[in-house]
Amino acid sequence: MADRTMTVTVSRYDPERDSAPYLQPYQVPWSEKTVLLDTLQYIKDNLATDLSFRSSCRMTICGSCGVMVNGEPRLACKTIMGNYQQGMVVEPLAFFPVERDLVVDLSHFMECIEAMKPFIIGNNRVPSDGPNRQTPEQIAKYHKFAMCINCGLCYAACPQFGLNPAFLGPGATALGHRYNLDSRDCGSTQRLATMNTQDGVWACTFVGYCSEVCPKHVDPAAAVQQCKAAGALDFVASVLHCQKKCKEGSHGHAS
Amino acid sequence: MATRRKPYIREVDGCWWLRRPFYRFYMLRESTSLFAVWVSLYLLLGLLCPSTFLKLLNNPIVVLLNLVALAAAVLHTWTWFGLVPKALNLPEACLGKIVKGLWWTTAAVSVIFLLLAIF
Structure with missing residues (x-):
């Protein structure tokens, strides 16, 4: 840290003491290399030892340190203090319940990820079959969606998630879509059953801010729209299949 | 031991869309549908009562509304074509050609x- 200082206002909330979060300003030093995560650690070490926030890798890999910076969802480890010399307000990720200070309850997000069954389904290969090779084109189909680090920034950017907390959300959908597009996977029918519901992809109104804030350029908005298209095609196919079955059934009765 | 958790739920008010430029533009994009409703109703009037339709065509308010409706349609088209590539999981080169083709x-x-x- 260097000699220059700036004001960082942090949202504080102690569930045992406070009825609602409040903003607390702190005067902190900064240099060209300082990121918000360093600043939060400085505040915890020197100014407010009871400040709670999540962090781990410090290098945009773990996705733990998501916060709102001046109302925009960002990773604290990727936010350079020099870009906010006029001051910044740091709050917990929007739309999630606040547990304490900058820590939010991500249970719903985790449940949505679990519901998406993010693993290869229905592939009967055994180790003796050797590696399950894919062409570059097959990998390119899903590679972008495989970069998600589950940081939850896309949920904090999604007003539909704020208005409807049961919404499956962009991050989990992108993860499910990643496996649906994988040539080694045969589980898309199971995932589409969860996606193709009122609180699934159809709750999305294509605001698109989720893709703007994604630190790994996953483009979850694209994943949701592609799942809508897949869901619609799946519905049409099921109706046609049902009509065919009904016709076969009526012919069967006639004979 | 009883839990001391007390998660604080932040309510989302009706003004959420005013807080970020991205949300404001999204609402502008969606509000273009209101002018589509106006044009639809006006064309319906043309079918039901052609004389009133023609008489109102020179009304300055109707002219203004139609000009705004045209601008809204252009804005909606521009945003729609911009979002088309997101719904298609195709290589970048193909997507560029598709959007050009749409325009x-x-x-x-x-x-x-x-x-x-005109003729």
């Missing part, structure tokens, strides 16, 4: 309808 088709159809209306 050329729109221009061609618009010119054909304009010529039909």
Whole structure:
């Protein structure tokens, strides 16, 4: 840290003491290399030892340190203090319940990820079959969606998630879509059953801010729209299949 | 031991869309549908009562509304074509060609309808 200082206002909330979060300003030093995560650690070490926030890798890999910076969802480890010399307000990720200070309850997000069954389904290969090779084109189909680090920034950017907390959300959908597009996977029918519901992809109104804030350029908005298209095609196919079955059934009765 | 958790739920008020430029533009994009409703109702009037339709066509308020509706349609088209690539999981080169094709088709159809209306 260097000699220059700036004001960082942090949202504080102690569930045992406070009825609602409040903003607390702190005067902190900064240099060209300082990121918000360093600043939060400085505040915890020197100014407010009871400040709670999540962090781990410090290098945009773990996705733990998501916060709102001046109302925009960002990773604290990727936010350079020099870009906010006029001051910044740091709050917990929007739309999630606040547990304490900058820590939010991500249970719903985790449940949505679990519901998406993010693993290869229905592939009967055994180790003796050797590696399950894919062409570059097959990998390119899903590679972008495989970069998600589950940081939850896309949920904090999604007003539909704020208005409807049961919404499956962009991050989990992108993860499910990643496996649906994988040539080694045969589980898309199971995932589409969860996606193709009122609180699934159809709750999305294509605001698109989720893709703007994604630190790994996953483009979850694209994943949701592609799942809508897949869901619609799946519905049409099921109706046609049902009509065919009904016709076969009526012919069967006639004979 | 009883839990001391007390998660604080932040309510989302009706003004959420005013807080970020991205949300404001999203609402502008979606509000273009209101002018589509106006044009639909006005065309319906043309079918039900052609004389009133023609009389109102020179009304300054109707002219203004129609001009705003045209601007809204152009804005909606621009945003719609911009979002098309997201719904298609295709290579970048293909997506560029598709969007260009959509713009050329729109221009061609618009010119054909304009010529039909003039002649």
